[in-house]
Amino acid sequence: MKKADCAGPIEFNLIYMQHTFKKGLSLTGLLKRLGLASFTWMASVCVSWAQSSLSDPCDSLVPALVGGAIPTAQSDTAVLRWLGNANYEIAYKGKVYLLDTYYDRKARSRSLGFTVPEVKKADLIMVGHAHFDHIADIGPVSVQTGARVVGSAITIETAKALGMPPSAAVEVQGGDQLELGELRLDVALARHSTIQNGLIEAYANLYKIEVRADTPEEAQKTRLVMSRGSNDPRIIDQGTLAYGLTFRNGFKLVIFGSAGPITPGAEQMAQKMGPVDVAIVSYQPHAVSERQVMETMPLVQLFKPKLLLPAHHDASFGTWIDLGLEPLFEKVREVSPSTRFLAPLYRSPICIATSGDRRGQVIQYTN
Numbered sequence: 001m002k003k004a005d006c007a008g009p010i011e012f013n014l015i016y017m018q019h020t021f022k023k024g025l026s027l028t029g030l031l032k033r034l035g036l037a038s039f040t041w042m043a044s045v046c047v048s049w050a051q052s053s054l055s056d057p058c059d060s061l062v063p064a065l066v067g068g069a070i071p072t073a074q075s076d077t078a079v080l081r082w083l084g085n086a087n088y089e090i091a092y093k094g095k096v097y098l099l100d101t102y103y104d105r106k107a108r109s110r111s112l113g114f115t116v117p118e119v120k121k122a123d124l125i126m127v128g129h130a131h132f133d134h135i136a137d138i139g140p141v142s143v144q145t146g147a148r149v150v151g152s153a154i155t156i157e158t159a160k161a162l163g164m165p166p167s168a169a170v171e172v173q174g175g176d177q178l179e180l181g182e183l184r185l186d187v188a189l190a191r192h193s194t195i196q197n198g199l200i201e202a203y204a205n206l207y208k209i210e211v212r213a214d215t216p217e218e219a220q221k222t223r224l225v226m227s228r229g230s231n232d233p234r235i236i237d238q239g240t241l242a243y244g245l246t247f248r249n250g251f252k253l254v255i256f257g258s259a260g261p262i263t264p265g266a267e268q269m270a271q272k273m274g275p276v277d278v279a280i281v282s283y284q285p286h287a288v289s290e291r292q293v294m295e296t297m298p299l300v301q302l303f304k305p306k307l308l309l310p311a312h313h314d315a316s317f318g319t320w321i322d323l324g325l326e327p328l329f330e331k332v333r334e335v336s337p338s339t340r341f342l343a344p345l346y347r348s349p350i351c352i353a354t355s356g357d358r359r360g361q362v363i364q365y366t367n
């Protein structure tokens with residue numbers, strides 16, 4: 001394993017310092033952070049060397065966040081994995097970027113194949129919004145990885161309450177742009193999806209008819225998981241962010257963890273970024289595909305991705321159901337024929353070229 005494989009998050013610390021400096025961090029704070037930066041870097045190098053894996057990241061079901069192989073800084077392959085709900089990891093150029101941290105899920109959820117205490121590697125975490133099914137495990141995950149956590153004011157407030165160290169916080173708002181080493185991160189104020197009256201009750205009734213009720217232990221577990229988040233109503237139009245990632249070689253990716261209506265912020269981001277290589281877009285919560293396709297497709301059409309990866313389409317036991325992706329993909333084939341798509345399985349590596357003629361194409365997918 002080359003040293004570059006385990007480059008630590010020092011670059012992130014330095015850039016983050018610039019960011020916080022702009023926001024008025026004191027000299028004392030800066031010195032403290034410098035100390036933390038070198039410590040974090042040393043720790044990261046040691047841990048990465050110890051975890052060194054010779055396996056091919058494109059042929060492994062072990063996510064990078066639990067120590068799986070990460071493409072080297074020299075590689076132009078990005079490895080994406082869907083980790084349930086709107087959780088994705090992007091392992092690229094020696095670093096691990098996470099979208100959301102909801103791994104310890106409601107009772108009776110299908111297993112993701114790893115547990116929260118096993119999560120140890122992330123450089124940057126982008127949280128879409130502060131509902132429990134996006135943020136629940138941010139406390140332990142931010143502590144165990146030492147990653148910076150990007151989010152709206154409501155998200156950061158919630159993350160701190162869930163145990164995230166305040167020093168990890170990178171509070172952003174729509175229109176912000178951060179330079180993070182290899183990555184330029186654009187932030188847009190998005191809008192959370194909303195549901196019509198009666199839908200939640202209809203889903204609950206469906207579960208009641210189809211399966212047994214929770215045992216008291218299961219009900220307790222679900223209550224606990226659901227308490228790890230915020231129900232602040234401002235999340236809908238003030239706390240939900242979309243992220244646009246542009247890497248140094250031009251590889252571009254956008255992330256919409258909730259499929260609400262297009263906002264001015266999303267339009268501005270689309271104008272700034274142009275057509276993207278990859279769009280990760282939520283496909284939930286409407287049970288009838290005709291309705292959900294109407295919600296997700298405008299975002300796909302706005303960013304014209306070469307590759308569409310769906311998110312959030314799996315069941316949240318007792319509330320949402322697993323949605324079939326074919327109606328969405330058939331609509332994409334009809335109205336955006338140059339967009340490819342893929343139905344991911346938890347932990348399966350989706351290897352994408354980030355340069356050359358094949359940029360944005362899946363070059364390997366192992367299920």
Ligand SMILES: [Zn+2]
Nearest residue numbers: 129131192258
């Ligand atoms: Zn939500």
